Amino acid sequence: MKLIFEKSIKDRDGYSLPGDLFKEIKIEDCLPEYAISKKKKLLSEVSEVDVVRHFTKLSKLNYGLDDGFYPLGSCTMKYNPKINEKLASLNNFTYAHxxxxxxxxxxxLEIIYDLNKLLCEITAMDEYTMAPAAGAHGELTGNLIMRKYFVDRGDKRHKMLIPDSAHGTNPASAAMADFQVVEVKSNERGTVDLTELARLMDKDTVGLMLTNxxxxxxxxxxxxxIEKIVHHKGGLLYYDGANLNASLGIIRPGDAGFDVVHLNLHKTFSTPHGGGGPGAGVIGVKKDLIPYLPTPIVAFDSTHKKYYLLDLGSKSIGMVRAFWSNFPVLIKTYVWILSMGPDGLYNASETSIINAxxxxxxxxxxxxPAYDRYCGHECTVTGKEYKKYGVKTLDIAKRLMDYGMHPPTIYFPHFEPYAEETIMVEPPESESKEMLDKFIEIMIKISNEAKTNPELLTTAPHNTPIRRTNDLVAAKRPILTYDDELKLKDELKYKDKNIDF
Structure with a gap:
């Protein structure tokens, strides 16, 4: 498919304005000097119908949850009821300043207040902040709360323990909070090595960030x-709830001794992420940590029957985001929880676990399998047995696209000797047995192809709008403009037929 620039025809346009409308207006009077480019921009000259058809065709090339199975492990990309989107777009919400x-x-404000209480009940925490705008932002907020807690006590702890099986952004979030990241190795069962944890947990350690x-x-x-080891040394337990889709109504992190709980509302609670957002990485804490939450929170004045924004005072870590966070995500979460009810939430997790x-x-x-044992809401298998045929996990994922399915997460997690060439599949509660059987059938077909005709996989995909791309070129020479594309095409002179522009 051609770029919009390649459809350009000189002097063609898609608008018409009165000729003298802007006669007296100069661009210098409208924009500051730094915002005015001295170089003429290459803009496409196309008609309105050309623009409409071009971008309509582009939209049909996209793949999303409304198109089919989207089994991204550790992400919970599941179908969502459209009524949630409808309610979140009501004028009273979208126009509220x-x-x-x-x-x-x-x-x-009542929705934020009530959602706080619902999440506290689901996770056994005492108070939530709705401020964090995304998952990693929530992790950073949780780390800053833990940091402020120890600073307030005059306890100069500086290390954070993170298992090698933790959610991928945990180490970066801890480092941004100025903690020294210390990795805890997994045992042969794929979980935290308790001997290693006990050795590493000392008086300089803030605590452990655990994904469960x-x-x-x-x-x-x-x-x-784990709880005894960490708390015995005065540390705090942080629960990364990125995978809470396996726990709703089954376990509550607060009951297991966790002090800080992070939830991705945009994963578990009806707003799967993708395409850059929106997200809501809310943080829940036990009573002793409430004063350190970001300010403000929504409170209720029972005397005057009024909801209001409460400043948490001097111990708070301050504001981590302006206003009400990503409010539409909060609405969708609120609607989903109320419509599901306790039994529905339990059934969602139960079905996710059965599917996986x-x-x-x-x-x-x-x-x-990376570990041949019962799993939670996602399973991790490997493609390492196909290396002898010259086939990698990447090739398996690319071939899956030829069958019209989005590939699962690959090469994550990766910690040898167990989790190597990984394929992580998360079939959430919204997927039927028929869809799972179709996916399984295709994966078995690909297994047979890898053994009998490996070139089918190493050159895949064949049936998609974009064919096999050169990942190295894409990383080192990104095409950001039409000029970049022309220059790169000229340099490569189409020598590599596997490169698709």
Missing amino acids: PLAPEETVQGS PNTVGLYDEGIKN NYVLAKLKKYYK
Whole structure:
């Protein structure tokens, strides 16, 4: 498909304005000097119908949850009820101004307040902040709360323990909070090595950031011992709830001794992320940590029957985001929880777990599991057995696209000797047995192709709008403009037929 620039015809345009409308106006009078480019921009000259058809065709090339199965492990990309989107787009919500007087936005504040109570009940925490705008932003907020807690006590702790099976952004978030990141190795079961944890947990350690189920999709069997080891040395337990889709109504992190809980509302609670957002990485804490939450939070004045924004005072880590966070995400979460109810939330997790174990049981004959045991809401298999045929996990994922399915997460997590050439599949509760059987059938076909005709995989995909790309060229020579593309095409002179522009 041609770029919009390649459809350009000199002097063709898609608008018409009165000729003398801007006769007296100079661009220098409208924009500051720094914003005015001295170089003429290459803009496409096309008609309105050309523009409409071009971008309509582009939209049809996209792949999303409304198109088909999207089994991205550790991401919970699931179908969402459209009623949630409808309610979040009601005018009273979309037109509400965050600086409006509190008495004019009582309904919006009530939703934030009630959602806080619902999440506290689901996770056994005492208070939540809705401020963080995304998952990693929530992690950073949780780390800053833990940091402020120890600073307030005059305890100069500087190390954060993070398992090698933790959610991928944990180490970066801890480092941004100025902690020294210390990795905790996994045992042969794929969970935290308790001996290693006990050795590393000392008086200089803030605590442990634990993802449960972890990024291999496994519940940690040693939670009680982990809690004792960390708390015995005065540390705090941080629960990364990126994989909470496996726990709703089954376990509550607060009951297991966690002090800080991070939830991705945009994963578990009806707003899967993708395309850059929006997100909401809310943070819940136990009572002793409430004073350190970001300010403000929504409170309720029972005397005057009024919701209001409460400043948490001098111990707070301050504001981490202006206004009400990503409010539409909060609305969708609120609607989903109320519509599901306790039984529905439990059933969602139960179905997710059954789906993942079904996929694992059907595929493990063809793709060796990273750990051959029951999993949570996602399973991790590997493609390492196909290396002898010259086929990598990347090739398996590319071939899957030829069959019209989005590939699962690949090469994550990666910690040898167990999790190598990984394929992480998360079939959430919204997927039917028929869809899972179709996915399994295709994966078995690809397994056979890898053994009998590996070139089919190493040159895949064949049936997609964009064919096999050169990942190295894409990383080192990104095409940001039409001029970049022309220059790169000229340099390569189409020598590599596998490169598709």
